Amino acid sequence: MQKHITLGEYIIENQKDFQYSSGELSRLLSSIRLASKVVNHEVNKAGLVDILGAAGETNIQGENQQKLDVYANDVFMKTLVNREIVCGIASEEEDDYVIIEGKNRSHDNKYIVLIDPLDGSSNIDVNVSVGTIFSIYRRVTPIGNPVTKDDFLQPGNLQVAAGYVVYGTSTMLVYTTGFGVNGFTLNPATGTYYLSHPHMQFPDDGTIYSINEGYYVHFPQGVKDYLKYCQEEEGNRPYSARYIGSLVSDFHRNMIKGGIYMYPTSSKSPQGKLRLLYECNPIAFLAEQAGGKATDGYKRILEIKPTELHQRVPIFAGSKLMVDKLEEFMAKYPESADY
Numbered sequence: 078m079q080k081h082i083t084l085g086e087y088i089i090e091n092q093k094d095f096q097y098s099s100g101e102l103s104r105l106l107s108s109i110r111l112a113s114k115v116v117n118h119e120v121n122k123a124g125l126v127d128i129l130g131a132a133g134e135t136n137i138q139g140e141n142q143q144k145l146d147v148y149a150n151d152v153f154m155k156t157l158v159n160r161e162i163v164c165g166i167a168s169e170e171e172d173d174y175v176i177i178e179g180k181n182r183s184h185d186n187k188y189i190v191l192i193d194p195l196d197g198s199s200n201i202d203v204n205v206s207v208g209t210i211f212s213i214y215r216r217v218t219p220i221g222n223p224v225t226k227d228d229f230l231q232p233g234n235l236q237v238a239a240g241y242v243v244y245g246t247s248t249m250l251v252y253t254t255g256f257g258v259n260g261f262t263l264n265p266a267t268g269t270y271y272l273s274h275p276h277m278q279f280p281d282d283g284t285i286y287s288i289n290e291g292y293y294v295h296f297p298q299g300v301k302d303y304l305k306y307c308q309e310e311e312g313n314r315p316y317s318a319r320y321i322g323s324l325v326s327d328f329h330r331n332m333i334k335g336g337i338y339m340y341p342t343s344s345k346s347p348q349g350k351l352r353l354l355y356e357c358n359p360i361a362f363l364a365e366q367a368g369g370k371a372t373d374g375y376k377r378i379l380e381i382k383p384t385e386l387h388q389r390v391p392i393f394a395g396s397k398l399m400v401d402k403l404e405e406f407m408a409k410y411p412e413s414a415d416y
């Protein structure tokens with residue numbers, strides 16, 4: 078009989094791959110696994126109980142928080158804090174980073190977590206897939222001291238692990254520790270994640286483009302030109318347009334089928350919309366680990382030096398040949414061109 082590998086087994090078996098293996102990163106990933114199951118349970122009954130709708134608060138970025146945004150943030154924060162395995166957390170739903178001081182081992186945990194607890198909030202109330210995105214770094218502040226902003230403002234190429242959970246028709250946890258990308262599907266009957274998508278790889282090329290095309294008039298000229306290219310009749314074009322409006326779900330589909338996800342700058346959002354630290358960096362790490370590519374249109378996302386916790390950047394991520402082509406169009410216009 079074929080043996081089904083559980084996520085718990087996989088984490089333990091691959092612990093040796095971690096550069097500074099001490100079991101801490103494994104415990105951290107196990108905590109995320111646990112918290113994701115709790116959030117999944119709540120997301121699954123979203124239509125039944127009073128957890129739909131706005132929480133009545135806005136986050137520091139001026140966005141209306143949904144009840145499930147707040148719930149997911151609480152679950153991930155509490156799970157990570159209670160287990161005393163990280164020294165700091167930054168979340169989309171928190172104004173500033175949170176310093177975690179262990180009860181017995183004050184300030185001596187190694188890892189920090191940056192998280193988008195519930196991605197795609199606008200889809201919650203209409204029963205469409207949402208997700209969680211996480212990014213993990215080693216601290217740079219010496220052990221024994223409280224973490225500082227510098228620990229959180231590290232470029233994406235220093236991530237030690239990153240991943241997402243997609244709460245879709247099935248729930249999947251997909252992650253990398255820098256040794257490829259693996260996907261695990263939750264069996265709701267047993268509450269266990271099983272390895273279902275080993276060694277996930279972006280097809281080199283694809284025929285899906287994902288962008289909020291409603292904002293077309295506000296896009297940079299390079300993006301407009303690329304969209305016209307996507308729609309022309311030639312070779313494997315025109316491509317199919319697919320846009321869920323949930324980064325995790327759009328990215329996940331494109332990784333499996335081949336495609337490009339785009340959230341450019343626009344005259345309405347001159348910096349782009351998606352957040353570098355807990356949306357773009359983890360997605361870019363996964364994209365590269367799966368043989369794909371992620372850029373801001375001109376340079377690698379993973380090489381951007383962050384300056385702000387909630388910094389926004391444009392992102393183009395997906396199949397390598399498609400992102401290469403997008404960059405060709407972008408290169409025709411200087412990076413600072415007016416829209």
Ligand SMILES: O=P(O)(O)OC[C@H]1O[C@](O)(COP(=O)(O)O)[C@@H](O)[C@@H]1O
Nearest residue numbers: 193195196197198199289322323324
């Ligand atoms: O509605 P728009 O402008 O197309 O934006 C959709 C994008 O915004 C996001 O929902 C932002 O994420 P949050 O829900 O975590 O704020 C992305 O998941 C998604 O790709």
Ligand SMILES: [Mg+2]
Nearest residue numbers: 193196197356
């Ligand atoms: Mg998000």
Ligand SMILES: [Mg+2]
Nearest residue numbers: 169193195196
């Ligand atoms: Mg969110």
